[in-house]
Amino acid sequence: MSSTRALGRATRDAFGDVLVKLGAERGDVVVLDADLAKSTRSGKFQAKYPERFFDMGICEANMCGVAAGLAASGKTVFIASFSSFLLCKGFDQLRMAVAYPGENVKIIGTHGGITLGEDGASQMSIEDFALALSLPGVVVCHPADDESAKQLLTQIAAQQGPAYVRLGREKAPTLYSANDKVELGRAQVLRDGGDLTLVANGLMVGLALDAAEQMAATGVEARVIDVHTLRPLDSATLAAAARETGAMVVVEEHLKVAGLGSVVAQAVVESHPVPMRFVGLEGYAESGSPAALLAKYGLTAEKIVAAAKEVLAAKR
Amino acid sequence: MSMNALSQAECVAKCRVIRRHIIEMLAEAGSGHPGGSLSAAEVVTALYFHFLRQDPAQPEAADRDRFILSKGHAVPVQYAAMAEAGYFEVSELSTLRRIDARLQGHPVKGTLPGIEASTGALGQGLSIACGHALAGKMDAAGYKVFCMMGDGEIDEGQVWEAALFAAHQKLSNLIAIVDANGIQLDGRVEDILGLEPLVDKWAAFGWSVIEIDGNDMGQVFDALERAVANTSGQPVCIISRTVKGKGVSFMENGVEWHGVAPTAEEAERALAEIGGVA
Numbered sequence: 001m002s003s004t005r006a007l008g009r010a011t012r013d014a015f016g017d018v019l020v021k022l023g024a025e026r027g028d029v030v031v032l033d034a035d036l037a038k039s040t041r042s043g044k045f046q047a048k049y050p051e052r053f054f055d056m057g058i059c060e061a062n063m064c065g066v067a068a069g070l071a072a073s074g075k076t077v078f079i080a081s082f083s084s085f086l087l088c089k090g091f092d093q094l095r096m097a098v099a100y101p102g103e104n105v106k107i108i109g110t111h112g113g114i115t116l117g118e119d120g121a122s123q124m125s126i127e128d129f130a131l132a133l134s135l136p137g138v139v140v141c142h143p144a145d146d147e148s149a150k151q152l153l154t155q156i157a158a159q160q161g162p163a164y165v166r167l168g169r170e171k172a173p174t175l176y177s178a179n180d181k182v183e184l185g186r187a188q189v190l191r192d193g194g195d196l197t198l199v200a201n202g203l204m205v206g207l208a209l210d211a212a213e214q215m216a217a218t219g220v221e222a223r224v225i226d227v228h229t230l231r232p233l234d235s236a237t238l239a240a241a242a243r244e245t246g247a248m249v250v251v252e253e254h255l256k257v258a259g260l261g262s263v264v265a266q267a268v269v270e271s272h273p274v275p276m277r278f279v280g281l282e283g284y285a286e287s288g289s290p291a292a293l294l295a296k297y298g299l300t301a302e303k304i305v306a307a308a309k310e311v312l313a314a315k316r
Numbered sequence: 317m318s319m320n321a322l323s324q325a326e327c328v329a330k331c332r333v334i335r336r337h338i339i340e341m342l343a344e345a346g347s348g349h350p351g352g353s354l355s356a357a358e359v360v361t362a363l364y365f366h367f368l369r370q371d372p373a374q375p376e377a378a379d380r381d382r383f384i385l386s387k388g389h390a391v392p393v394q395y396a397a398m399a400e401a402g403y404f405e406v407s408e409l410s411t412l413r414r415i416d417a418r419l420q421g422h423p424v425k426g427t428l429p430g431i432e433a434s435t436g437a438l439g440q441g442l443s444i445a446c447g448h449a450l451a452g453k454m455d456a457a458g459y460k461v462f463c464m465m466g467d468g469e470i471d472e473g474q475v476w477e478a479a480l481f482a483a484h485q486k487l488s489n490l491i492a493i494v495d496a497n498g499i500q501l502d503g504r505v506e507d508i509l510g511l512e513p514l515v516d517k518w519a520a521f522g523w524s525v526i527e528i529d530g531n532d533m534g535q536v537f538d539a540l541e542r543a544v545a546n547t548s549g550q551p552v553c554i555i556s557r558t559v560k561g562k563g564v565s566f567m568e569n570g571v572e573w574h575g576v577a578p579t580a581e582e583a584e585r586a587l588a589e590i591g592g593v594a
């Protein structure tokens with residue numbers, strides 16, 4: 001990716017590992033996939049526990065409904081596909097059969113955002129936070145790297161109730177070590193600073209850190225917060241950041257209209273309003289290499305720095 | 317028939333050229349879906365070079381036949397045919413999947429003239445095709461609507477909703493083609509989610525069904541002739557039994573060649589097997 005940080009594994013690889021571990025520890029874990037088991041890495045679980053894995057075929061809607069029934073009968077169910085297909089095709093089933101009754105279904109959408117690359121816009125989910133956030137009671141999470149994905153997925157498995165997790169196709173920069181404690185629902189301050197706050201999640205966290213380093217060279221100290229959990233949102237950490245830094249930029253690999261930026265803005269407006277800017281997507285993208293796409297669609301450290309300059313000016 | 321229709325024998329030769337383009341495009345792009353592009357080559361060639369009444373110079377002509385590639389990941393076969401048919405320069409094929417290219421990884425309506433629908437999320441094309449066919453009936457227009465789906469794709473419930481609708485509305489101007497190559501992404505269709513007896517299913521849904529070896533140009537021509545001449549009052553479904561990866565021995569029937577592009581060396585071997593250089 002365009003971040004200068006050392007690359008670790010893709011977050012979908014963490015998912016495969018967590019599933020295998022859960023399979024060994026718990027007999028109630030059942031995994032469903034809709035003909036993308038190789039890509040989502042649920043195939044790792046399939047290889048070890050074939051009797052608890054079901055390839056549903058290209059039937060995302062049916063998969064969501066079946067998962068609800070399995071969960072209602074006592075299973076802890078993971079369903080996986082590309083996030084675009086899972087949320088778009090399964091939305092009504094997720095609404096009626098999973099979210100409304102609060103079933104214990106873990107919705108794992110891989111290949112999130114535009115960085116899935118060459119396959120193009122039909123496969124890219126740029127609206128999944130919006131859809132998942134519109135399902136009341138569903139935890140919404142987007143880890144930034146391998147280690148945080150492992151920890152967050154493990155916590156989500158241990159909790160009762162529905163959750164949506166967006167994972168990525170591409171290798172992600174390493175941000176956490178096994179010594180770091182990443183907690184669901186607790187935003188992680190990765191860099192301290194008093195001049196402004198950069199809020200991001202997923203691959204955008206690495207870019208935000210890059211931007212913060214660029215700004216530090218000019219004497220501006222940015223706080224960088226990884227909001228890996230969009231719901232429940234860590235409003236306290238965000239309010240403190242708003243209060244202490246007085247300006248905020250939110251960066252996301254998602255449509256700007258209804259994702260991380262929206263929920264963070266809502267929290268900040270309710271606690272301590274400060275000037276804010278938003279770096280995200282305006283519309284559908286296209287085919288291309290992940291790096292070329294990030295550059296063309298404005299998800300770069302340079303764009304973050306430019307937005308930071310705007311909020312800093314507004315702050316004065 | 318199109319004005320410069322090729323004969324069946326000429327289509328056999330053209331089909332080799334199409335297969336060569338598929339391999340070259342994918343190798344150049346470094347990603348994409350060879351298996352399902354190659355399996356559909358005969359049908360797509362016959363459509364573009366004999367059956368579709370389309371004029372590349374007037375891609376939006378109201379009376380054009382419509383072709384919707386619902387299994388959008390196989391779009392290299394369509395791009396190859398469109399380039400050879402004159403929709404754009406053959407040299408543009410090398411831009412597949414690049415940033416700013418018109419040749420997107422899956423078909424995008426509005427980006428490239430001649431593409432009728434944005435597909436790539438499987439299961440939606442037949443509904444769109446029903447809409448075109450219904451409009452054609454309402455307007456008493458003479459055009460036909462062709463829609464190609466994968467056999468894995470027809471797992472999707474929406475396909476069967478569309479199938480019910482088309483039969484109910486007697487969309488006899490609609491021709492569905494299932495490229496039944498027996499393999500989807502994770503494995504063989506009959507292992508993942510069985511579809512057989514497929515002919516009986518479509519017949520039970522009220523369609524006039526024709527089953528062929530879809531890699532045999534003679535049978536493809538015969539089926540499309542019958543489908544175009546359809547007087548049954550029902551929509552027509554061609555179950556086109558094909559081989560995934562057809563024409564490249566090391567790809568044929570290989571689950572692993574669903575979505576992996578050949579390396580330069582593999583492409584060379586594939587091209588040598590396909591032959592057909594002018």
Ligand SMILES: Cc1ncc(C[n+]2csc(CCOP(=O)(O)OP(=O)(O)O)c2C)c(N)n1
Binds near residue numbers: 439465466467560
């Ligand atoms: C709704 C949806 N779910 C999943 C996918 C991912 N996907 C792409 S191709 C494919 C398999 C398609 O199999 P088939 O229709 O038989 O195509 P073919 O074998 O002809 O390539 C899958 C699951 C998708 N594109 N759309």
